[in-house]
Amino acid sequence: MNYLVLKQRIYFVISVLTLIVLGSGYGSCTKFSDRLSDSAMVALDSFHHCQYMALSRGIGYAGRRSEQLDYADKLSRHTTAEQLMEIANTDTSRITRLWAYRILLKKADNQVFDVLKQALKDTTYVALESGCSGFEEPYYRAALSVYRYDSYELKLSNQLRFSLDSLIFFDYMKHYGFEDGLPIDFKPHKIYYATVIEEADKGNDAILPLLAQYKNPNDRQRINKLLKALLKEDGICSYEACEAISNWNDPAFEWYAKAACQATIKQEDYDAWDILQLLCAYPAPWSYQILKKLLTQKGDYSNSDTAKDYLTELYKTRPVPPIFKPLYDRYVARKK
Template identity: 90%
Template sequence: MNYLVLKQRFYLVISVLTLIGLGSGYGSCTKFSDRLSDSAMVALDSFHHCQYMALSRGIGYAGRRSEQLDYADQLSRHTTVEQLVEIANTDTSRITRLWAYRILLKKADKQVFDILKQALKDTTHVELMSGCSRFEEPYNRTAISVYRYDGNELKLSNQLRFSLDSLIFFGYMKNKGFENGLLMDFKPHKIYYATVIEEADKGNYAILPLLAQYKNPNDRQRINKLLKALLKEDGICSYEASDAISNWNDPAFEWYAKAACQATIKQEYYDADEVLQLLCAYPAPWSYQILKKLLTQKGDYSYSDTAKDYLTELYKTRPVPPIFKPLYDRYVARKK
């Protein structure tokens, strides 16, 4: 066989293989939008016109129901999980991507881990609306906010929740800093402890709620140091301290609860829930007096109803402390 014939046959084989490749690849080259149903495309188009993501169900001063919930329901019903994953990873609208990710979280699909991992690299700002507040956050922080906002409603397995929390803890917070409020729902896993101690020793107040959950007697001094610094800086109750003490109402921290509550109720406006958390953590004569004052308040800026509602919910699942029983029977039980 001469060289010319061999060369011709070689090119023929290459041509055939190329045609086969083009033919088989045709289906995979079909645009993603062409594979979506009309209903899904309508939902996507609606999201593409949104200028912000509605984090809460009700938005604005009137608390109207956001139409984005309807778009999300339509998108959820007319897409597969794999289509949602592709939207969450590649859609041109970050608001649309966040909603696809939110839907997948509600479906408890394991692929949300990889979606969140990818999202943590994106620092482009997006607009959010929660209640009456409209604000901007980096995309990576927003992806965390979406997960945290829906947290209690999500039916995630313990393993998936732990994986997501650990990704946020080590993949975001350890690099970006431990922000106030981010650690409220974290569980005290062993793998976090060394970092928690390190942050506490740096004087980071945000770590308090998680640190208290470990209930390690060796941390009492460490926690008290943070509480003293917080009280000196704020002068009143802080939500980090209130949340920490509600997790571990050790007698060693009662001094803070008493001082912070007594200082806070002297203010004209304050967060009554933080005060109530601390009062109920330490049933004592001093907390009885403050609780009585809250329950009997009158006027335009009374916290009486807030206190009654708080006690009603709290003591649905636990007995009323004997020292609070007279107040509860007179002002709360009677209200029912």
């Protein structure tokens, strides 16, 4: 075989291989869009024009229904779980990705685990709207916001919810830290306990709500130490402490409830919701007096309606404590 013939054959083989590579590359680029229906493509195109993700149904002061709900409904009806997963992982629009991920959550599809795992690595900022509020946060945090916002409506299997929660606890919390609070409402699973104790012993009060859920008598001293530090730092009721005590209203923590409530009501303006959690956790003469003050308040900073609404909802599912019954009958039951 002469050199010229050999050279021509080599060029031929190279050309064929190049065409195969280009062809397969083109096929992989067009394969996904080719599989999507026209309706799905319309939904995707609509999402691509969105500048923010609508967390809530109503947006703005007027509570206008977001059109993104319609786009999501169309995308949900005209895609498979596999297509949604691919959109959630690869679409050029992070708003679109978040919606595909949200739809997978609502479908309770197990593939959402891998989508969330990848999302937790993405630090690109994305805009979200909820009611009248707009904010930006990293994509990994936005994925958690979606999960938390929809959490109580999701019909996830116990195993899938546990898997997602554990992914967040170990992959996200361990990496980014617990100092900024808990991004979701974790359940007190045994596998978290060692880490929870470790964080509590570091003095991290953000872990208090989860620590209290374990209701371990051996943790009373640990919890009280954190409560004392919080009261010293804030001087009034703190969110973490109120959540912890609403999870476990052990008598050992009543001192905090009393001191924090008495300090808080001395402020000109305060969040009555936190106080009400503590008052109702410990029905006693001291809490009766503060509750009466809230129910009878007047003026610009009155918390009367807030207190009445809170008690109405709380005692729909549980009996009114005897010591609160006169207040309830006079100020709450009469309002109905």
